[in-house]
Amino acid sequence: MRAELQNKNVILYRRVSTTDQKLNGNSLSTQNNNLRDFARNNGMNVVREYMEDFSAKNFNRPEFRKLEGYVKKNEGKVDYILITNWDRFSRNIGDGLNVIYSMKALGVEINCTESWIDYNDPSHVLILSVYLAGPEVENNIKSQKVKVNMRQGLKEGRWNRSQPIGYIKGRDPSNPNRPLMQIDPIKGPLVAELFREFSSGVYSQSELLKMPKYKSLKLSKSNLSRFLKNVLYAGKIRVPAHKEEQEVLVDALHEPLINYETFQMVQYQLEQRSRIRCKPSKFNKELPLRGHLDCPKCGGNLTGSRSTGKSGKRYYYYHCNTKNGCNVRFKVKDVHDAFDSLMKDLSPPAEVLELFRLIMEDHYQDAEKTKYATIKSVQNKINSLEERKGKLLDKLLDNVVSNQVYSEKTAILDNEITELRIQLEGLGDYQNDLEEYVEFGTFLLENIYELYRRADVKTKQKVLSSILEEKLTFMGKKYRTPKFKEAFSYIYLNISKLEKKSIKKGDPLSKVSSNVARRGIEPLLPG
Secondary structure, three states, rough: OOOHHHOEEEEEEEEEEEHHHHHHHHHHHHHHHHHHHHHHHOOOOOEEEEEEEOOOOOOHHHHHHHHHHHHOOOOOOOOOEEOHHHHOOOOOHHHHHHHHHHHHHHEEEEOOOOOOOOOOOOOHHHHHHHHHHHHHHHHHHHHHHHHHHHHHHHOOOOOOOOOOOOEEEOOEEEEEEEEEEOOOOHHHHHHHHHHHHHHOOOOOHHHHHOOOHHHOOOOOOHHHHHOOOOOHHEEEEEEEEEOEEEEEEEEEOOOOOOOOHHHHHHHHHHHHHHHHHHOHOOOOOOOOOOOEEOOOOOOOOOOOEEEEEEOOOOOEEEEEOOOOOOOOOOEHHHHHHHHHHHHHHHOOOOOHHHHHHHHHHHHHHHHHHHHHHHHHHHHHHHHHHHHHHHHHHHHHOOOOOOOOHHHHHHHHHHHHHHHHHHHHHHHHHHHHHHHHHHHHHHHHHHHHHHHHHHHHHHHHHHHHHHHEEEOOEEOOOOOOOOEEEEHHHHHOOOOHHHHHHOOOOHHHOOOHHHHOOOOOOOOOOOO
């Protein structure tokens, strides 16, 4: 028994982490027994006890904050704060010493039953520093090892951080003892579809966010760009630079949701749209072809502008950059009349329209599998919430919960159910939508010129981006033979090749439909 401790008022503080309990046996009950035995054997009066499961990296711990508050309110009534080991108190030497001396200023001594400090000994500062530095050094070593191991895992192609949207936790089939994220069966296909649709250049980020089918991904304006720049979806892992090692891109072990080519197309679209945002004047209803014309003389880009005649009448022209010494200039009417003639020629024959109709049906049914799965998932969530409401009502009737708790919890559940029902309603009835979808798509394909002629300038830009592989070259009276995107070429320029592809009896339509676009003019095809 320590005579100086007899009849002293003491607070017992114990802290633990899950790892401590598993590896070291430092359970709260073990500490509790040790502290109480020490206090009883030394005749101390236990005035308060605090225990918590919280990190010791700093003192932002709920129970310790309560302990500090009690000491300050009862200044002069507490003599000691007891702990079993210094690593239970702090794993940061600087913070630990600050708290020890702030408590000492209040007349309270913090001490350890297993490694007692004599504060009257001048060398106590050195001894105390050693005790507090040990846990901090141990933490730093562990942290360094974790970082090295995680970096090595990234180099090996194993993603060891939180899973991005579209993936869930899983195990490596070749080594079940090692984690390897797997594709989320519900959200994974949606993520892949979103990437493909954006890569087509038809939809903007804002338009994708408004689509009901993507609501379950819970994307926002602020995080969609980061989402689209995440190379993990293409089966790659970016290992950041470290010390003398440069940043590298390695092949991942997890299954990709999209191919790398699609990912690169997405990055291209992001870059292009970023440039467009810096030039809002590009969307001028009088100059819809601006950005899609190049100069027949120097090969540069044709821009457009307005000039005012002597009478005050305004005239519009497409022209090259005079700063580069090129004086090519065309009247808007000549350029637009020639383009109208070009668009009128894009009228597919009946047999191609019929084949296109069949392809759309085939692709629609394939694409809607993801939506059917989403509907099923949302409905299951609604059923689960309804079941929870039922159980909550049973608890109310059995007097397990109060009316207030029942009302609060029910209101939360009702809000969640309402949001899910709105989401479900937005997904629509796809069986009934199929015929309307196909009819609308074939109508647009058959009447693409009318679509372009009647559309606003923004939609005209989308049409042009959807069908043109390269910019148009106007030769003064007509256009040089344009180069369409591959999908459009198959329909309009390679009809004879398409017709030569025989459809063997019993073959799946997808073997032929793979030769036609899976994405194109909004909103003909799913991405």
